[in-house]
Amino acid sequence: MKSKLKGAQTGHDLLKRKSEALTKRFREITKRIDEAKRKMGRVMQIAAFSLAEVTYATGNDGIKYQITESVRQAKFRVRTRQENVSGVFLPQFESFQMEGTSEFGMTGLGKGGQQVQRSRETYTRAVETLVELASLQTAFVILDEVIKVVNRRVNAIEHVIIPRTENTIKYINSELDELDREEFFRLKKVKNVKERAAAAEELERQKRKQREDEKENNEGATKSEQPDGDGTKNVLGDEGDEDLIF
C-alpha cells in the first residue's frame, strides 16, 4: 500500500511536469499563432493587390474565370510530418511543389503574363505562410486537447487517488495500533495475574515457614518445659499481652 502511494506520487510529479512542459509549449505556439495571423493579414493584402494588378493588366475579369476553370491537378501540395513534444505527436505541414504539372502555362499569354507570373509567386508565398499557420493551429488544437487530458489525470491523482490511498494507510495504521494496544493490555493482564499468583505463593511459603518455625519452637519449648508440667497452652491466647498494672 505504501508503495502504491509512492507510485501515485511519482506519477503525479511526472504528469505535472509533463503538463508544465506542454503548457510552456502551448503558450509559445499561441504567441506564434498570434504573430502569424497578423502576418497573414499583411501577406494576403499584398497578394490581393498583385491579383488586382493582374486584372488591370489583362484588362478583363475573364482571367479569373479562366483560372478557376482550368484547374486540373494540384501542383502545390502539403506533406505531414510529426514532431514529438514530451510524448505528444504534433503534426507539421510541409508544402512542396508537385513536379511535372505546370499549370496556367497559357494564362495571360496575350497580355499581362509578367503580372500573372508575379502574382503567382506572391500567392505561392502567401499560401506557404498559410500552411505554416495551419500547422501551428493544428498543433494548438491537439495540444489543447492533450493538456486537458493530462490536467484531468493530474487532478484525479492529486485529489482522488492519493487521498484515498492515504486514508487506507491511515486506517491500516490505526488498526495495527489498536492491535498493539490490545496485545499490550493482554500482556499487562497476564503479568498482573502472574504477579498476584507469585505474591500469593510467597505469602503461602512464608506462612508455611513461619508455621514450621513455630512448630520447631514449640517442639523445643515442650522439650525444655516438659519437666515443669506447664506445657499447656495458654487458653486465653494473651501470651504476647503485657501485664496490666493498676
Added chain:
Amino acid sequence: MALPQSAYKDREFLAVIGDEDSVTGILLAGVGHVTDPPDSQKNYLVVDSKTENSVIEGAFESFTRERKDIAIVLINQHIADKIRGKVDAYNEAFPSLLEIPSKDHPYDPEKDSVMKRVRKLFGE
C-alpha cells in the same frame, strides 16, 4: 496521444472557400485540384453574394468531414461569419481550418474561432 497514421497520411491538398478574388489567387499558386471523373470534385468553392448559405455549409461539411485527402481548409473570414456556428463548433485537428482575410474584408482577429479560444485561455 498519438494520432493514427491514417488520420493524416493521405491528406495532401488544400481546400478553399472564398470569394472570387481569394480563390483565384490561391488557385494561381497551384492549389486547385479536381478529382478524376466521373465523380469529379473540386477542392474549392467560389462564393459570391448570390450563393446560398446552405451551399457554403454543404461545401464546408464535405471538405471537413467527407473528403479524406484535404489537410487544410481555407475559408474567407466574412464567409466563415455566415456559417459561424458550424465553424465555431468545428474543433478537429484534421483537416485544420484556417480563416483568411479577403480583399474587401480586412482580417479581424477577434472573430477567428481559434483566436477566440486563445483569448479565452489567456483570460482576456
